[in-house]
Amino acid sequence: MDAPCLPLTLPLPQSPQYARACAALGTETRGGTLTGSGSASGREWLHWQTQARHLPGLGRVELLSRGPVTRDCDAPAPLDAWFEGFLAARPRGPLLLNADGTPPEVLRRAGFWPLLTPASLALLPLGPETEMRAALAQKWRNRLNRAQRSGLRLRRLALRGDHWLLPTEAAQARARRYRNLPPGFLAAYAAANPGDALIWEARLEGAPVAAIAVLRHGLMASWTSGVTRPEGRRSGAMNLLLWEAARWLAAQGHLWLDMGILNQQDAPGLTHFKLGTGARVHRLGGTWMHSRALAPLARRLPSASAR
Incomplete structure (x- = not known):
């Protein structure tokens, strides 16, 4: 039997409306959805969308703001596996994440470095x-x-x-x-x-x-x-x-x-x-950064450093 779920509720930076506005301004966006998990096949379980920015000293940076968005279900989305595939496939360069709903331990295991404490x-x-x-x-x-x-x-x-x-x-x-x-x-x-x-x-x-x-x-x-x-x-x-x-x-x-x-x-x-x-x-879940060079060190950070 399918786990009870609410529909995906997308905050502004994760919405298709936001992506259309970015495209009109020439800002690169990319994203996707994860569908199907166990008996919930065919339903969207996870959505993500990034925007490209050029920041002084860092060059091209991808921003994942208030994502990935997961359904509010009894069965959790497979975030560890998703992050592993997402990070392996993304372009080189830093990724900034304004987290929303992703547990800090998942981000630490994925090699994210904590930058700013959470806002509300x-x-x-x-x-x-x-x-x-x-x-x-x-x-x-x-x-x-x-x-x-x-x-x-x-x-x-x-x-x-x-x-x-x-x-x-x-x-x-x-x-x-x-x-x-x-x-x-x-x-x-x-x-x-x-x-x-x-x-x-x-x-x-x-x-x-x-x-x-x-x-x-x-x-x-x-x-x-x-x-x-x-x-x-x-x-x-x-x-x-x-x-x-x-x-x-x-x-x-x-x-x-x-x-x-x-x-x-x-x-x-x-x-x-x-x-x-x-x-x-x-x-929210704070601001984090991922880079391939720093990921191995970030994974060894003690838990208190990521709070």
């Missing part, structure tokens, strides 16, 4: 409106209720490269010194995936006061950008935008909204805001 994401479960509202923190819900009475007018529109959100958010990222997907990538994603790149915008007395960008990719969606002007902050526009986006995405069949990295140290207010939606903390 906020993942919001999407479903019936009553359940999503019940999961809201009380203060978040109160602010949403006030925003719904504030006179804000919302609209949903296809993301365009000339929308004011993109350059405004890019300037905000520079000023606050954080990294985000650049406007050019968002525009390429929208062009390569019609209907999968959306903006929710809030206006007050006809003037735009806040907006968010959301990328859709299979069972998941990702909140990638957001800007709130002073009038938007006072009226709770961001609460209303995210609530309406979550309601719409749930109605379209999406199961999760990825709200991005949690950074309690540098952005405690944003972290509190994200978790107030009822989002779950999802801990």
Whole structure:
């Protein structure tokens, strides 16, 4: 009897939508799936996708971000065997892995060298409106209720490269010194995936006061950008935008909204805001590097060094 499984839920960097945007920008990607394992023959059990980058001092580097993705099954995917074949067949040069779900011991056995400790994401479960509202923190819900009475007018529109959100958010990222997907990538994603790149915008007395960008990719969606002007902050526009986006995405069949990295140290207010939606903390697996020259030494690292 087949082991019970949930469908493969692909984060943004592992999605075909992301690959199409990369291709439009001239970035090389490659990937594949592993199908069939024992009695589960014919079903996808594992998916992977890499992008090529050129980094100073390292040259051509392959990036495997938040992969490989495995099904949530009683029977685990054969990761050791997959890594052995994948690493033997890949091009020469370094491989950077932003791990998500792969046990550290598997990575050590495969010869990966740990570079950075794990970060955490906020993942919001999407479903019936009553359940999503019940999961809201009380203060978040109160602010949403006030925003719904504030006179804000919302609209949903296809993301365009000339929308004011993109350059405004890019300037905000520079000023606050954080990294985000650049406007050019968002525009390429929208062009390569019609209907999968959306903006929710809030206006007050006809003037735009806040907006968010959301990328859709299979069972998941990702909140990638957001800007709130002073009038938007006072009226709770961001609460209303995210609530309406979550309601719409749930109605379209999406199961999760990825709200991005949690950074309690540098952005405690944003972290509190994200978790107030009822989002779950999802801990990633850290950043690792694989090179053929270092792999034998990496395999001999003590376990404490990889935590």
